[in-house]
């Protein structure tokens with residue numbers, strides 16, 4: 001008798017906990033209290049649509065399954081009728097619960113993969129604005145190609161305190177390059193123009209994440225990865241490392257300033273070049 005009562009109470013508590021979980025999830029996620037910041041890039045809208053569709057599909061399944069579980073616990077915990085029936089095989093049921101999720105997931109993955117390849121694998125226009133972003137434990141460094149539009153050669157053997165990117169100053173393309181650490185200066189890029197970011201890492205994998213632009217791309221040691229986007233709003237936008245890269249990971253942040261192209265060029269013309277700082 002006592003056992004049955006305990007079972008009832010436990011069932012009631014677990015059922016209530018499940019209902020609370022579902023309500024909290026629906027209110028916080030559905031109410032978008034913790035949502036991505038306002039959009040500031042051209043391709044971002046499609047990312048948001050995909051994100052929302054995925055969330056609705058998985059959200060419906062989540063609410064249905066958890067509610068059903070809570071209902072069954074309420075109804076049968078501590079009850080005489082709680083013994084479950086056992087059957088070894090039900091072909092129709094097994095086919096349904098295999099095929100339905102498989103079709104839904106395949107569709108989500110198909111649309112996601114198509115969008116990703118369109119954003120990530122498409123070639124940026126010839127006249128795109130180019131900048132390099134380097135990750136290292138635990139800071140970001142930016143490099144602009146300068147007036148010639150070419151990044152100078154780099155070599156890890158040349159890395160020193162004064163020359164953190166190992167830029168070969170004997171390469172003619174290096175002389176007008178401009179580099180600085182995030183925090184010393186912000187990353188300035190033009191508005192309404194394609195911007196290509198080449199990502200490089202000096203040690204471990206980092207990830208360049210700009211929530212407002214819906215941009216996230218890894219920086220991998222030993223290779224140059226690339227991402228490109230078109231900023232559509234002027235202003236200051238925070239970016240961060242999205243790959244847990246070590247103890248100081250939390251320090252890897254920076255600010256991107258989006259402004260008119262003339263302003264960016266004006267600002268660039270005021271910066272010291274490799275020729276100035278690495279004589």
Ligand SMILES: [Cu+2]
Nearest residue numbers: 206241245252
């Ligand atoms: Cu990092």
